[in-house]
Amino acid sequence: MAEKLTDIFGIDVFDEATMMECLPKRTFEALKKTIKNGEDLDPQVAEIVANAMKDWAIDRGATHYTHWFQPMTGITAEKHDSFISPAPSGKILMEFSGKELIKGEPDASSFPSGGLRATFEARGYTAWDCTSPAFLKEDAAGVTLCIPTAFCAYTGEALDKKTPLLRSMEAISKHAVRICKLFGHSDVTSVSCSVGAEQEYFLVDRENYLKRDDLLFTGRTLFGAMPPKGQELDDHYFGSIRERIASFMKELNVELWKLGILAKTQHNEAAPAQHEIAPIYTTANIATDHNQLIMDIMKKVAIRHGLACLLHEKPFAGVNGSGKHDNWSIVTNTGKNLLEPGKTPHENVQFLLFLSAILKAVDLHADLLRLSASNPGNDHRLGANEAPPAIISVFLGEQLADVLTQLIETGAATSSKQGGRLRTGVHTLPELKKDATDRNRTSPFAFTGNKFEFRMVGSSMSIADANTTVNTIVADVLSDMADELEKADDFDLAVHDLIKKTVTKHQRIVFNGNGYSDAWVEEAERRGLPNLNSMVAAVPALVTEKAIKLFDKHHVLTTTELKSRVEVLYESYSKAINIEAKTMIEMANRMFIPAVIKFTTTLANSINAVKTAVPTADVSVQADLLTETSTLLAQAKAALNNLSKYTKTAASIEEGEEQANYFRNVVFPAMDELRTPIDLLETIVDKEVWPVPTYGDLLFEV
Ligand code: ADP
Ligand code: MG
DSSP states (O other): OOOOHHHTTTTBOOOHHHHHSSOHHHHHHHHHHHHHHHHHHHHHHHHHHHHHHHHHHHHHHHHEEEEEBTTSSSSOOOOOSSSSEOTSSSSSEEEEOOHHHHHHHBBGSSSSTTTSSOTOOBBBEEEOOOOOEEEEEEEETTTEEEEEEEEEEEOOOOOOOHHHHHHHHHHHHHHHHHHHHHHTTTOOEEEEEEEEEEEEEEEHHHHHHOHHHHHHHSSSOSOOOOOSSSSSTTTTTTOOHHHHHHHHHHHHHHHHTTOOOOOOOOEEEESSEEEEEEEEEEEEHHHHHHHHHHHHHHHHHHHTEEEEEEOOOOOSSTTTOEEEEEEEEEETSSBBBBOOSSSSSGOOOOHHHHHHHHHHHHHHHHHHHHTTHHHHHHTTTSSSSSSOOOOOOOOOOOHHHHHHHHHHHHSSOOOOOOOOEEEEOOSSSEEEEEOSSOTTTTTTTTESSSSSEEEOOOOSSSSSHHHHHHHHHHHHHHHHHHHHHHHHHHHHHHHHHHHHHHHHHHHHGGGSSTTHHHHHHHHHHHHHHOOSHHHHGGGGGGGHHHHHHHHHHHSSOOOOHHHHHHHHHHHHHHHHHHHHHHHHHHHHIIIIHHHHHHHHHHHHHHHHHHHHHHTTTTOOOHHHHHHHHHHHHHHHHHHHHHHHHHHHHHHHOOHOOOOHHIIIIIIHHHHHHHHHHHHHHHSSOOOGOOOOOOSHHHHOOO
């Protein structure tokens, strides 16, 4: 790389440093007040910012601007407008007004709205989110100034994932501040959520990718027999990174750094061809935008390297799928991480209160957390012994679990277990200080030192829903706690009692053992923890009485918005399975069955030819193979007919819960029925006639 990293970092972002350079001091201060304290934005300030932003972007080659938003599809959307406007001289002016900066009007009827918008009521608005910096995006179309925005309907309802996230951040800030004040921290005026999302993905050869309709249309392989080698040798995880992948990562990092994304860690993951990237954490809202950009840019950079980047949660059956670990903590405007236990957590009462609040929130709203990590792809992972189970529990580790036990048993915690020293027995190695707690890779919601790691989110999903949910459920408990404590005569006594009462009541959510074991499933059932085994089973959680009350109280989502989201979820599930089923039908009909027929014909011809040449010759091998193949072919055809029939029936059901359940309970298993004989056929049919690249080709030819 020719450029120095410090020179390129953030050059495509209209960030604070750039604003300080380009804006008059008073405008800058006013804008910062809006960003930091949520104060209303003066239209005159917007006018000056728009002009400065435009000049900066044009200087860097931009011709267009776009309001960049995050509709309920879970990905991003943009509509480009150029800066040009006609000048009286016949030439053009480059213009961008404050109004254009703060408000856009995309047609809302073409985005999922769950019934909020009928086709004839098209109006929707995008509103500038000044808390996330504008940036430049370069592609074949040129350079575009992208303005992060929220997206809502003419009637005011949120049509996107950013609006509820921003609302939830306000909610948790409000109530966390109340708690901090009770502890005497009068300088705390706001609390923000820090999020770092680790992103897993696969890279496969693009030529191979393009030959597979299933990857192309659905993002995952719908057929494919296991190769002789999978991930059993554990030789890929943290293995040295191959040249082609390394050059992809190098270019990706540069692109991300230019956008001010703190790309930090990269390594090979557990499955062959699987990798991970993690940026350093930042504010939840920006982290969400950044994660969208990371996914977008990964796909683009992959193409430049002859690769395809697969973000699907389960691109290959039989090898690990991909997830996204959402690392979450809350930090005050004075810079204190409220989840930092310190060396002696048993003495850190404020930390213990926040911890108990989180335990209670997760216990009360496990169903909502489960839903926030649900999509059709993640149904293949959660509970399938590779990702966290579908049961929500919290891992605290030895030290905190012990503090909790002391609190529950004796009413007071008097000690914290310490980590001690790591002894390797080799004198030349440095003596290392051990953490007080080991890691647990099987927990869906794990405390990892000074943050929680929500490990269920799917790799292709926006992290907005997960963070909106965590923020809101924690805000709700903090709000109740603040209500109770603000009334107390003796704060110390009251807080002590509250912590003890809360952890005692919600201790069932804590689980420090192996989340992948069958014993845990039984234990969780005994504890009464929900085990929602699929996305469609999780969707109703959004509109329970408890959920409606929760989201309404904190102004995160109204009942109407919740109901519309439920519709969107069912619809998106049905659509995804429908596309998968139709792709399978097409591939079986037009690729696999013809290939197998060709193979059986060759076998039959061979038998006849051999018999003609030598009537006494033994053709039992060909004959057996022909029988086996023909039997599997007949099975495949029968399964195909069933799948076609069920898919048609599904299409005739009205969109919504019933249709989604039919897809889940009838169509989805029928897909497996078709896959089984075809995958068996793949293992016996001549590789030369097999019409698509195999798992071996895809996973090891990178
Ligand atoms: P691991 O998952 O192996 O523990 P790291 O500790 O490096 O990896 O962190 C993973 C992610 O968590 C990174 O994105 C990192 O920036 C983020 N992270 C670290 N500390 C915090 C924190 N206090 N709040 C939120 N995210 C954090
Ligand atoms: Mg992690």
